Amino acid sequence: xxxxxxxxxxxxxxxxxxxxxxxxxxxxxxxxxxxxxxxxxxxxxxxxxxxxxxxxxxxxxxxxxxxxxxxxxxxxxxxxxxxxxxxxxxxxxxxxxxxxxxxxxxxxxxxxxxxxxxxxxxxxxxxxxxxxxxxxxxxxxxxxxxxxxxxxxxxxxxxxxxxxxxxxxxxxxxxxxxxxxxxxxxxxxxxxxxxxxxxxxxxxxxxxxxxxxxxxxxxxxxxxxxxxxxxxxxxxxxxxxxxxxxxxxxxxxxxxxxxxxxxxxxxxxxxxxxxxxxx
Amino acid sequence: xxxxxxxxxxxxxxxxxxxxxxxxxxxxxxxxxxxxxxxxxxxxxxxxxxxxxxxxxxxxxxxxxxxxxxxxxxxxxxxxxxxxxxxxxxxxxxxxxxxxxxxxxxxxxxxxxxxxxxxxxxxxxxxxxxxxxxxxxxxxxxxxxxxxxxxxxxxxxxxxxxxxxxxxxxxxxxxxxxxxxxxxxxxxxxxxxxxxxxxxxxxxxxxxxxxxxxxxxxxxxxxxxxxxx
Numbered sequence: 312x313x314x315x316x317x318x319x320x321x322x323x324x325x326x327x328x329x330x331x332x333x334x335x336x337x338x339x340x341x342x343x344x345x346x347x348x349x350x351x352x353x354x355x356x357x358x359x360x361x362x363x364x365x366x367x368x369x370x371x372x373x374x375x376x377x378x379x380x381x382x383x384x385x386x387x388x389x390x391x392x393x394x395x396x397x398x399x400x401x402x403x404x405x406x407x408x409x410x411x412x413x414x415x416x417x418x419x420x421x422x423x424x425x426x427x428x429x430x431x432x433x434x435x436x437x438x439x440x441x442x443x444x445x446x447x448x449x450x451x452x453x454x455x456x457x458x459x460x461x462x463x464x465x466x467x468x469x470x471x472x473x474x475x476x477x478x479x480x481x482x483x484x485x486x487x488x489x490x491x492x493x494x495x496x497x498x499x500x501x502x503x504x505x506x507x508x509x510x511x512x513x514x515x516x517x518x519x520x521x522x523x524x525x526x527x528x529x530x531x532x533x534x535x536x537x538x539x540x541x542x543x544x545x546x547x548x549x550x551x552x553x554x555x556x557x558x559x560x561x562x563x564x565x566x567x568x569x570x571x572x573x574x575x576x577x578x579x580x581x582x583x584x585x586x587x588x589x590x
Numbered sequence: 591x592x593x594x595x596x597x598x599x600x601x602x603x604x605x606x607x608x609x610x611x612x613x614x615x616x617x618x619x620x621x622x623x624x625x626x627x628x629x630x631x632x633x634x635x636x637x638x639x640x641x642x643x644x645x646x647x648x649x650x651x652x653x654x655x656x657x658x659x660x661x662x663x664x665x666x667x668x669x670x671x672x673x674x675x676x677x678x679x680x681x682x683x684x685x686x687x688x689x690x691x692x693x694x695x696x697x698x699x700x701x702x703x704x705x706x707x708x709x710x711x712x713x714x715x716x717x718x719x720x721x722x723x724x725x726x727x728x729x730x731x732x733x734x735x736x737x738x739x740x741x742x743x744x745x746x747x748x749x750x751x752x753x754x755x756x757x758x759x760x761x762x763x764x765x766x767x768x769x770x771x772x773x774x775x776x777x778x779x780x781x782x783x784x785x786x787x788x789x790x791x792x793x794x795x796x797x798x799x800x801x802x803x804x805x806x807x808x809x810x811x812x813x814x815x816x817x818x819x
Contacts (some may be wrong), residue, residue, distance in 0.1 A: 383788055490784040495772075
């Protein structure tokens with residue numbers, strides 16, 4: 312009995328392995344997939360789920376999305392682990408292309424960051440005429456609990472830049488560094504009655520599920536530009552430049568740009584991303 | 591390929607330089623998992639032995655359900671605990687979510703069925719003999735329980751260690767209920783996942799090495815004892 316079982320299990324295991332290898336092999340030779348390394352905000356806001364099926368229908372190219380922070384996405388580009396990047400940290404992106412890791416970078420769309428926190432703090436921030444620097448100073452002075460993404464993402468980099476501009480070294484029990492994605496951090500801020508800096512898209516998407524209101528918005532410093540970068544194909548043989556180019560051109564085409572501008576309008580009255588891509 | 595070697599080199603440097611952040615993470619991991627294991631053991635070892643000896647209606651069904659729960663996915667335990675402890679949940683007033691305490695609660699719940707199942711199994715197959723012996727010597731229930739724990743202490747300890755190794759190597763519950771907060775609820779597994787998503791391979795590898803060493807030590811203890819048997 313036991314021996315039979317062992318033999319059966321072994322056979323099953325071998326089969327699973329074979330199937331697994333097969334899928335692996337398929338991925339290697341299949342020029343019909345591209346790997347897109349992007350930020351958690353494009354995934355958590357639902358934009359990609361809305362766009363990618365349309366692209367796949369039109370071209371037959373499957374897009375595999377790896378949603379990580381901008382820092383890691385750029386690293387994946389450097390390591391040749393992705394074919395194309397959709398990220399938001401413009402100066403880092405330009406540096407990336409300058410160093411020869413990427414072929415081209417284009418603006419795609421933008422949205423903005425907002426400072427969100429518990430309702431009862433609204434009054435405190437009302438008189439700040441939407442000055443994010445002043446707001447950060449207020450947070451540090453009153454030691455309001457603040458949750459930082461702490462994961463080298465575009466949002467995290469933006470937040471650190473604001474602290475630098477405010478001349479504050481954020482540390483202490485009030486400053487919580489989470490090391491997680493945007494959706495998780497918003498949920499944490501909600502639970503801990505804390506303030507956090509988030510991109511508007513993810514916030515709008517979660518707005519009904521959390522009890523946080525916008526404290527500061529529409530400061531020029533909170534502008535958030537997304538860019539698309541083709542990874543340099545000289546890194547390894549597996550990089551699918553053709554597919555990546557097709558995706559980039561599709562993303563920058565007038566039709567897709569219009570689609571981006573419409574996403575979220577029906578649910579949030581405002582689009583989550585404003586397209587500004589040009590070929 | 592270079593970055594892997596560099597990562598390993600950097601990792602060993604980090605560990606030898608006694609980087610404070612690293613050791614805080616490692617110590618919290620050990621603290622949370624061992625506390626959970628001890629708590630779970632205190633509750634489950636006596637119950638497991640008692641249930642193993644007793645014959646009751648539906649014992650077969652009970653056994654099956656228990657064995658299923660032994661391998662309950664950790665994310666599910668994490669999810670349940672997070673829902674209960676969240677501010678809108680039934681125990682929200684305790685303000686426990688995203689604290690080490692929450693991690694201990696969740697891991698305790700995670701290893702309870704495992705240790706219970708293992709102990710129950712042990713007592714079902716080997717407890718009967720000892721019970722008979724105890725009865726002939728005129729022992730009462732409590733005496734028998736103590737006698738069994740004494741006789742089977744090595745095996746029980748092995749079950750407890752199995753529970754510990756499950757707790758320290760899982761990520762599902764601690765990520766969800768702990769929230770991976772810097773200097774507060776960061777443990778080895780959540781940090782590895784985070785450092786990887788930040789592209790900080792050397793720190794991820796350093797913690798990976800530590801986790802491997804812990805697993806190795808734990809398995810070594812188990813192996814040594816089972817050899818002696």
